[in-house]
Amino acid sequence: MTIELIAGAIKAILMIVLGLNLSLFLLYFERKGSALIQDRIGSNRVTITGLGKRMGMPNLGIINTTIADPVKMFTKEDFIPDGADKFLHTLAPFLALFPVLITFVVIPFGDTISIAGHHIGLEAANLNAGALYLLATLGLGVYGVALAGWASNSRWSLLGGIRATAQMISYELAMGLAIVSVIMTFGTLNLQEIVRGQSGVWFGFLPRWGIFVQPLAFILLLVAGAAESKRIPFDLPEGESELIQGYFTEYSGGKQAVFMLTDFAEQALLAMLITTFFLGGWQVPWLMRDGFHLPGGAFLAVPALVVSLLGIVAFLVKVVALCIFLGLVRWTLPRFRYDQLMRLGWKGLVPLGLFNVLLTAFVVVATGSVH
Amino acid sequence: MPPFVYIFLGALAIVSALGVVVQRNPIHSLLSLIGTLLTVALLFIAEDAVVVGFLQIIVYAGAIMVLFLFVIWLLNLQVETGPTGHLALKIFGWLGAALLVTELFFILAPPHLQVKFTHEPAGYGSLASLAGKLFTDYLVAFEVTSVLLLAAVVGAVALARRIPAAEEFRDVKEPEKIAS
Numbered sequence: 001m002t003i004e005l006i007a008g009a010i011k012a013i014l015m016i017v018l019g020l021n022l023s024l025f026l027l028y029f030e031r032k033g034s035a036l037i038q039d040r041i042g043s044n045r046v047t048i049t050g051l052g053k054r055m056g057m058p059n060l061g062i063i064n065t066t067i068a069d070p071v072k073m074f075t076k077e078d079f080i081p082d083g084a085d086k087f088l089h090t091l092a093p094f095l096a097l098f099p100v101l102i103t104f105v106v107i108p109f110g111d112t113i114s115i116a117g118h119h120i121g122l123e124a125a126n127l128n129a130g131a132l133y134l135l136a137t138l139g140l141g142v143y144g145v146a147l148a149g150w151a152s153n154s155r156w157s158l159l160g161g162i163r164a165t166a167q168m169i170s171y172e173l174a175m176g177l178a179i180v181s182v183i184m185t186f187g188t189l190n191l192q193e194i195v196r197g198q199s200g201v202w203f204g205f206l207p208r209w210g211i212f213v214q215p216l217a218f219i220l221l222l223v224a225g226a227a228e229s230k231r232i233p234f235d236l237p238e239g240e241s242e243l244i245q246g247y248f249t250e251y252s253g254g255k256q257a258v259f260m261l262t263d264f265a266e267q268a269l270l271a272m273l274i275t276t277f278f279l280g281g282w283q284v285p286w287l288m289r290d291g292f293h294l295p296g297g298a299f300l301a302v303p304a305l306v307v308s309l310l311g312i313v314a315f316l317v318k319v320v321a322l323c324i325f326l327g328l329v330r331w332t333l334p335r336f337r338y339d340q341l342m343r344l345g346w347k348g349l350v351p352l353g354l355f356n357v358l359l360t361a362f363v364v365v366a367t368g369s370v371h
Numbered sequence: 372m373p374p375f376v377y378i379f380l381g382a383l384a385i386v387s388a389l390g391v392v393v394q395r396n397p398i399h400s401l402l403s404l405i406g407t408l409l410t411v412a413l414l415f416i417a418e419d420a421v422v423v424g425f426l427q428i429i430v431y432a433g434a435i436m437v438l439f440l441f442v443i444w445l446l447n448l449q450v451e452t453g454p455t456g457h458l459a460l461k462i463f464g465w466l467g468a469a470l471l472v473t474e475l476f477f478i479l480a481p482p483h484l485q486v487k488f489t490h491e492p493a494g495y496g497s498l499a500s501l502a503g504k505l506f507t508d509y510l511v512a513f514e515v516t517s518v519l520l521l522a523a524v525v526g527a528v529a530l531a532r533r534i535p536a537a538e539e540f541r542d543v544k545e546p547e548k549i550a551s
Contacts, residue, residue: 085396085398088398088399088402127421128421128497129421129422129425129497129498132421132422132425132426132429132498133425135425135429135433136412136425136428136429136432136433137428139428139429139432139433139434140428140432140433142433142437143402143405143437143440146437147398147402150398150444151398158444162441162444165437165440165441169434169437172433189498
């Protein structure tokens with residue numbers, strides 16, 4: 001019992017730290033990756049000793065983005081505008097960040113691992129209602145943004161906050177419907193069980209990942225999730241050309257950094273969710289508990305511990321790849337107009353989601369089985 | 372559920388419920404209400420009614436409270452400046468409140484007040500048991516409720532729809548006049 005508690009606490013902290021580190025990676029990608037995409041040099045000023053420069057190495061901007069940027073933001077003046085609700089103005093960034101961070105703990109990042117006779121499931125919280133927990137915490141993310149807009153005592157902020165709230169509750173529906181069809185396919189709310197249900201292969205070579213069962217739900221979750229995380233092309237709540245910075249116009253210093261962190265953490269969370277639901281989570285293609293069963297009948301034995309570690313590595317690789325994909329989308333597409341956004345949400349994604357749920361229900365009942 | 376969890380969450384729920392009434396700023400009241408709903412949801416979860424607890428968070432704390440927020444913004448509710456009116460009115464208000472509390476106390480007082488901690492059977496409060504009840508014993512009520520909600524939504528849309536302006540009527544009717 002005690003060991004389980006300690007292991008659970010360690011795993012929860014690990015997951016949150018992983019999410020925060022992914023956010024840092026995304027910040028790096030935001031600076032340097034965008035420069036690569038747009039054929040710019042990007043941040044290249046800060047070095048610790050200038051050693052690399054003297055040796056003729058290009059500055060990759062790692063110190064710039066991962067140390068100098070956050071330090072700069074947290075040491076800036078924290079300004080609260082006149083007439084603002086001081087308490088809520090301070091509370092709002094943390095209200096936005098908190099639900100995202102606590103959602104990380106239900107994501108399974110590996111199979112059960114056996115160490116010294118203890119079987120430890122590699123997920124911080126193995127909830128039987130994991131998918132419901134997910135929807136509940138994601139639903140609470142609205143308040144930070146909405147209250148930031150209201151508490152700033154600024155027109156731009158309020159408009160941005162209202163836009164963000166309307167956008168998030170609209171796309172939450174499509175996201176929920178996508179998750180519902182996955183739940184119906186695998187017949188469980190437990191995320192670890194959903195990942196387990198994606199083991200094995202079809203036709204001897206195709207991994208039984210969710211994306212091949214529910215391609216429509218995959219697209220729905222990808223689009224709706226991107227809209228939930230308020231990133232380009234869905235960044236209307238902070239559309240610079242109209243609203244300056246939207247709901248965090250009046251934020252500076254550390255609190256603005258927390259809002260940026262929330263955006264990146266949401267993106268990392270979205271990547272983890274898509275990995276869990278559609279890309280087989282920690283499943284490595286053709287890897288069973290005893291080793292690789294390659295298509296064509298070849299077999300490669302692998303020790304059990306290595307299988308577990310390979311699972312964790314596979315999860316991380318998938319998540320980082322998805323993060324990079326989301327970053328590419330963010331730096332490729334232009335911003336929507338607000339009516340286009342609402343039309344896509346309510347007239348595009350929601351009916352598609354309902355259709356998908358209906359179709360899934362028919363298939364599940366007709367085949368008489370789940371999955 | 373250990374008693375101290377119950378007492379802690381219960382106290383938290385009561386304090387945030389008081390916050391809803393006591394605070395003058397409608398947004399602060401709304402936040403307190405969200406706090407109340409969340410603590411009640413946690414109480415549900417601690418009592419093994421996991422699905423009900425999470426649904427409470429999704430539906431009430433996550434969706435309906437956002438609607439409340441929009442209504443507060445739309446009506447542009449400001450901070451209340453405090454009770455106005457005659458001193459006698461205030462005194463009668465306090466008296467009425469005291470009477471209500473005494474009445475509630477006598478209704479809810481022992482033996483109803485005694486908290487019983489019971490162990491529920493395995494699977495109690497899970498989605499399977501909830502769905503089983505919902506789609507067998509209470510199927511008709513469940514379906515009729517959903518139709519009722521749909522009717523309410525359609526009614527709300529019909530009421531909120533903009534009535535076509537006079538110009539739009541004329542645009543439609545003019546060609547007929549020419550034809551006749």
